[in-house]
Amino acid sequence: MSEKNMKSLTPEMFEFVGMNESAGEEMARERVGFWKDAVRRFRTNWGAMIGLFIILIIGFFAFAGPLMNGYDYESQNIAIQNMEPFEDHYFGTDSFGRDLWQRTWNGAQVSLQIAFLAALFDLLIGVTVGSVSGYFGGRVDMVLQRIVEILYSIPNLIIIILMLLIFEPGIIPIALALSITGWVPMARVVRAQILKLKSQEYVLAARTLGAGHRHILTRHLIPNVMGPIIIAVTFAIPSAIFFEAFLSFIGLGIRPPLASLGSLVFDGSKFLQIYPYQLFYPATVLCLIMLAFNLLGDGLRDALDPRMRK
Amino acid sequence: MDMIKYTLTRLGYMIVTLWIIVTATFFLMHSLPGTPLQNEEKLPPLIRDQIMETYGLNDPLPVQYMNFLGRLVQGDLGKSLTYDGRSVTEMLLEGFQASSFIGMQALVFGVVVGLFLGVAAALRHGGLLDNIATIVAVAGVSIPSFVMAGLLSYWVGVKWQLLPTALWGTYEHTILPSLSLSFFVIAQMSRYIRTEMVEVLDQDYMKTAKAKGLGRQAIIFRHALRNALIPAVTVLGPLAVNIITGSLVVETIFAIPGIGEFFVQSIQVNDYTLIMGVTIFYAVLILVTIFVVDILYGIIDPRIRLAGARE
């Protein structure tokens, strides 16, 4: 304003506050951790919430559904075979007169177990191999890539059929057999992403600041490939359920009279033209599971991807 | 120069990889129960042994293995043990014509539709097209192929009689099988492209491009799509091999003379030569594809240098 006022500034007017070392480090806003932030954003994502909700509902029925009518999944009654839903046979009966409600929810249980196990194995092996391979490159990459190539290039049926001959078809052997080759796509996707990211400036910065490989991988790289990883998982779960269904198609699925959704859908598909309800119920549950995982996957990706932080 | 060296190195690795695959499969396969004989169920044990002897199947495994490698080096895959005396190479090539035609068609259709849906979905993030893309993607992965193929064959083929319900011969016969196969491709493509595009469109260099005054089309195709394609290519290569080598389900349901069924049937009947044939055929296709994909990487994204050439 005026020079006069400027001139009237005297040292007495100032007060020495001292130096607060820590104040400079303080954030302008409350520090929000990666996961906390993710959870917050996830909760505002309706699609993901619906997906989660459907999964919870199906999960609930998969375990509680069998308690809801007085039947079980294996008791046969030829007198009421191939009946559309009636009385407390909510989903009707199959060609043995077995209760389809029981079989469907039992099957959902089995399929979910197989899918989660297989996806878990895929995730653990795939992410480890993919990130190590992509990050370190060189000889490590070369060796790991050869292993990936070998697994990728053998028609996986040979391995899976052999596995299932050695171990009798059950939930864990099927999940294991599926992940023997199932982790490979995951590893490839992760590796490609890491290759893309590792030469970016922020990684360079972190390395310059003295961050270790482990820190860079788990703190900087893997969170940034979370998007593709989660998509890969949302594909891994349906593909595990499907591959199990395919095993039913060639006769190697779960051991009867136990059923999985895949084997029920396969059995039902043979009745498509005559008793379509036998396909309808298990297929609907199957589709709902898929839908739910896809919505959930989309939501999780939005929530976990740091680049989408607002 | 680097390129040639790199290619040669990779070729060397491919041969080693192939050898490991051949060896592993050979020994795994021989641990399958039973013999390749057709009438095994009714054959008296004495005669069975004698016939196995005639086919050289009673020799110690290492001997059989060396014999096999010897023939393989000369490019001879041998003769099928099930289809009396037919050459495996001939069987594979014959079947591959049908399988690859259907697969290629499915692939082209699937990739085009998938790309379109993926890009459109990303551009209209949350809009109608995005919803349609999501629906197609979810449907493509949530209906098992035998249900999808069965429904198409029944509805289009039997109920509406628009296209042949099955069999092989004219172009019309290829449409439904290709369509059933393409759903999976569409689903995979559209999802990956959409995800990548959404991310890429958010990047700073996109804003730079816009600020430079580049046209919308140029931005989308020159910058966004190119970057979004990288993960898609990773997925697409092996997917393509999978698709053109036929699908047991689709070929069974549409009665197509392809090779998809060989992958399962050869194992079921212990047709050793055919198992080795399909394994080698498939492995070579995949190995070459992975190699090509890696090369494409360098072209699409200059930041990724060829791993082998660097060190």
Added chain:
Amino acid sequence: MARRFRISTLVSLLLIAVMVLSACSFGGGDTETKNSQVLNLAEIQEPPKLDSAKTTDVVSSMILGNVMEGLYRLDKDSKPVLGMAAKEPEVSADQLTWTFTVRDAKWSDGKPVTAHDFEFAWKRALNPETASEYAYILYPIKGAESYNTGKGSVDDVGVRALDDKTLQVVLERPIPYFKDLLCFSTYLPQRQDIVEKYGDKYSLEVDTMVYNGPFIFTDWKHNQSFQVKKNPSYWDKDTVKLEEVNWQIVKDNTTLVNLYNTGKLDFTKLTSEFIDAFKDDPNTFAIYDGSSWYLEMNQTKDFFKNRKIRQAIQLAIDRDTFVKGILKNGSIPAGGLVPPFIKASGVDENKKYRDLVKLEPEFDPAKAKQLWQEGLKELGLTKAPTIELLGDDTTGAKANLQFIKEQLRVNLGADVQITSVPFKERLERGKTQRFDLLVSGWSPDYNDAMTFLDLFTTDNAFNRGKYSNPEYDQLIRKSKENADFKERFQDLKKAEEVLIDDAAIVPLYFRTEMAVKKPFIKDWYWSAIGPEYTLKWTYVETGK
């Protein structure tokens, strides 16, 4: 955010719509008349071996039965009628030496069919180097077995062309069913010059073989389709009315039905899923496939050595419900081992074995339960061990396993675990007694009860449960050499009764398949033995 709602609703609606669409009922195009003598059929697989010396499978044998002809062929009642044989043979008094006269007939390349063609073909099949998997069907011929197993010489094989038109066959032992055997693929003639000309390409394509049957093989697109046409040089060509028959290779049952419903096929077999859809169709018919299905019990284990346990299992399975409720294909509940189409050979050519030997299936859960408890007591057990039920992994086999498991669970309180494995694995486990109960089936090699009863002698490789009874062994051994066919019949009858009384096996059913054909197909003759069907007499009833 309401948008997200729409996605899920839309997807669900779409999926539900797809499923609902599928709920609508059944319909299809009908072509009930036809104006040409052309048939469109289907087979489940590509013919794997068309070399008659080596062939073992149903499809190849059916084709050979229509494009080739042996000394005899099967007629509408599955009885042997003269084929390449000009007249009934002269048979020596001891039933061992048979002398045939070969008819004046021509191969499709114009050369005459001679007795040498038979001698060559049979000896070729027996040559160990041919590695024929069905050569043992020729073993009734003298010296055949020792030549085939590398012990004897080709010169000692009892088949000789005395001249171009006379074939003399010497048998090892008297058998009442030799003429039936002559209808079998392995007994077909082959041309030495053609076989040698094409070497390992023989019979791989339509033009690397020659034909002497009612039809000639004219087209073969591997894994896709094949075709035969009427053979203009067939000796009985006036009888043959069909001009052309086309087969598509279709593996999926639903696809077969779809093709039938759209008029692309004139015939299809029906699996149990489709029986209900066709139950009011007058054009369905039953095909006896000749096989007998039964449970083997592993008698190397103490638990199944107990006769009461075995009898309990035999009484605990409701085979009537099994056949009507699960199989639904017209199969016949079995009380014995020998299926109903087997002839009472050597006794009465017009009667069936089962007409004379009645064994009805018994189902008595109360008695079964009682025997089970008694058996457990005898074994000193309070609770039965977990029983492993082994079977194939096909859809049909799995259904059977599940039904049997449930029957034993409900009627005996037994804890049964199903193991369904691929075919080869099942054979392997059966062979090495790695099972408790095993679902087995056997198809006949010739039309005589012996082809079944022979199975359960102590040292037979196919007696996988290791049943052993000296009386049974003795009866079978005696019947194999017995030239008194009446007594032989009584012994076989006795043997089967012993087998069932001992509960050596649990007979399940005699398999039948359901099929549907267009009504214009007439005189299509099926056989449970030898070539599956013959088209020699078949014709299309043409529309007006």
